[in-house]
Amino acid sequence: MDDVGKNLNRLLDQKNFRTRFEEMMQEVLQDQDVRNFLDANKERLTQQDIERSYAKLYEFVQEKRKFEVNDPSMIAPGYEPQLTLNYHSVDVTYIPTEELLARKKQEEIRGRIQALNMPKDIQEARIETYEMTSGRGEALMAATEFIRAYKQNSKTFHKGLYLVGSFGVGKTYLLGAIARDLAEAGFTSTLLHFPSFAVEMKQAIGKNQVSEKMEAIKKAPILMLDDIGADSMSSWIRDEVFGVILQYRMQEQLPTFFTSNFSMLELEQHLTVTQRGEEEPLKAKRIMERVRYLTKEIQMAGRNRRNS
Structure with a gap:
């Protein structure tokens, strides 16, 4: 899970990609699940909190897409990513699917x-x-x-x-x-x-x-x-x-x-x-x-x- 954040930070370190990063985050923030989560927690999260959580939001969207197509490169195959609130920041948890639980x-x-x-x-x-x-x-x-x-x-x-x-x-x-x-x-x-x-x-x-x-x-x-x-x-x-x-x-x-x-x-x-x-x-x-x-x-x- 740390790899996603590290990759994002490396992206930010390269000035030529800052514009691309902003575009990517706009895309992430338009994700319906992200929007629903942020809206449900708007009283608990400030704009600064959200910006500090960009890496986790990016991770969530990326892993959700992989989960939907059963991509084997997922961080946690068989686990569905979900957004959670961790004090004043956003985190990602991985919930085992019914299929995985049945297999186990x-x-x-x-x-x-x-x-x-x-x-x-x-x-x-x-x-x-x-x-x-x-x-x-x-x-x-x-x-x-x-x-x-x-x-x-x-x-x-x-x-x-x-x-x-x-x-x-x-x-x-x-x-x-x-x-x-x-x-x-x-x-x-x-x-x-x-x-x-x-x-x-x-x-x-x-x-x-x-x-x-x-x-x-x-x-x-x-x-x-x-x-x-x-x-x-x-x-x-x-x-x-x-x-x-x-x-x-x-x-x-x-x-x-x-x-x-x-x-x-x-x-x-x-x-x-x-x-x-x-x-x-x-x-x-x-x-x-x-x-x-x-x-x-x-x-x-x-x-x-x-x-x-």
């Missing part, structure tokens, strides 16, 4: 949906656009009920959902829609593609970052783990990563969601056999006890929307 609000909402290794459009999923079909109705109603109950009292424990179904039936989209609805109410969710996270955790061992990554995930206010069971888990991922996350969330009673192609019974069988082919049914059962405590299992069916 949407950015804040998307910022509450922390999607890690998830589809790019997951933050735009919405309950209102989730297609109600016979195979997805129960899941949609359960999601709506969770949202209602959580908004009503986020301090008590609410069971999340364990969504089971084949590829493309809308499990992941529904998680995103739940997260979006909650984000609009001010709540933060973390959506995580678990197989990708498992790979990251293995890589984190050599970088000594396991604890740091685990803390951020296990303490998420609302955690949504996508594609559980898509890959076989090593004993370490199952017990020291997945199991530790579930244990913490069970103890702290934090809302947790899962999507999987396996039912809970099938997931237990999947977790029983390690990558090395060893069978560890007791460890798998312990994991599933935590999953069942945290979530309600819901079957989903329907066409594969990824290929439609």
Whole structure:
């Protein structure tokens, strides 16, 4: 904003341009918004006050013209210039437009949906656009009920959902829609593609970052783990990563969601056999006890929307 005044002062320092300056200021003073402002404040501003405020009046007219054509060289893009009275002088303030406020609000909402290794459009999923079909109705109603109950009292424990179904039936989209609805109410969710996270955790061992990554995930206010069971888990991922996350969330009673192609019974069988082919049914059962405590299992069916 100072640049406008400095440019004007430099103009005044050049005698050859004094005539041009006077012409410019006559043009500025003829601006309808300037005239209305000066007329509304004629009891508060003397002619001398107005002359001292020429730089600000000039700035206002210049920036208003840029604002009207959305010129990117504006001092404050997205902010509309307005004249204000500052004691015995004129000043310019910049008011955010409704469009800018709406954009910032949407950015804040998307910022509450922390999607890690998830589809790019997951933050735009919405309950209102989730297609109600016979195979997805129960899941949609359960999601709506969770949202209602959580908004009503986020301090008590609410069971999340364990969504089971084949590829493309809308499990992941529904998680995103739940997260979006909650984000609009001010709540933060973390959506995580678990197989990708498992790979990251293995890589984190050599970088000594396991604890740091685990803390951020296990303490998420609302955690949504996508594609559980898509890959076989090593004993370490199952017990020291997945199991530790579930244990913490069970103890702290934090809302947790899962999507999987396996039912809970099938997931237990999947977790029983390690990558090395060893069978560890007791460890798998312990994991599933935590999953069942945290979530309600819901079957989903329907066409594969990824290929439609």
